[in-house]
Amino acid sequence: MGGGDVVKEKNEWWEWMKALLIAVGLAAIIRFFLFAPIVVDGLSMMPTLHNGDRMIVSKLGEPERFDIVVFHAPEQKDYIKRVIGLPGDKVEYKNDTLYINGKAYTEPYLKEYKDQLDGGVLTEDFSLKDITGEETVPDGEIFVMGDNRRFSKDSRHIGTVSTDEVIGDTKVIYWPVKDFGLVK
DSSP states (O other): OOHHHHHHHHHHHHHHHHHHHHHHHHHHHIIIIIEEEEEOOSSTTTTTSOTTOEEEEEOSSOOOTTOEEEEEETTTEEEEEEEEEOTTOOEEEETTEEEETTEEEOOGGGHHHHHHOSSSOSSOOEEHHHHHSOSSOOTTEEEEEOSSGGGOOSHHHHOOEEGGGEEEEEEEEEESGGGOEEOO
16 A cells, blocks of 8 residues: 555545534534524423424514414513514404404404304403503514414513514424425
8 A cells, every 4th residue: 555545545534524524614604693493392282283293383573464473482481472563563352353443453363263163262352551551552662472372381471572582484294294384
């Protein structure tokens, strides 16, 4: 075996190491800045999301109304909820209907639970002022709610959420396979 073979093996080994380091670095950058996996913990987003669903969180862009977002909650825990009110919005519920800035909105993601109601309402009446003392959602904040309205700890309990606490939005379930796809 000549000296050239040892040098060639060393170069090949170094090339593989560089490729591996670049791949690990790119994966870390992607996870830290662009996308991250999350596991849904709890029932507050039923029927849209189920306990144990695995999703991809996109860290790109600002939250928009009705996006599902992941954020750092006051209890040092990450919550997953739906954005209802944006900065400047006046949010209220009357007769199980959402009103934003006086305009009524249908919420198709609540249809399954509303259809199961045997009298009563899914979402109790409230106004943003009742909850936070503010007429509108403050700048740099969002108002969030879980889809499982009767069993969700959300802005009705913890107040508005700073957009600085938002990790990102999530639209893709990748596990379990039967639920794979985009959520609305």
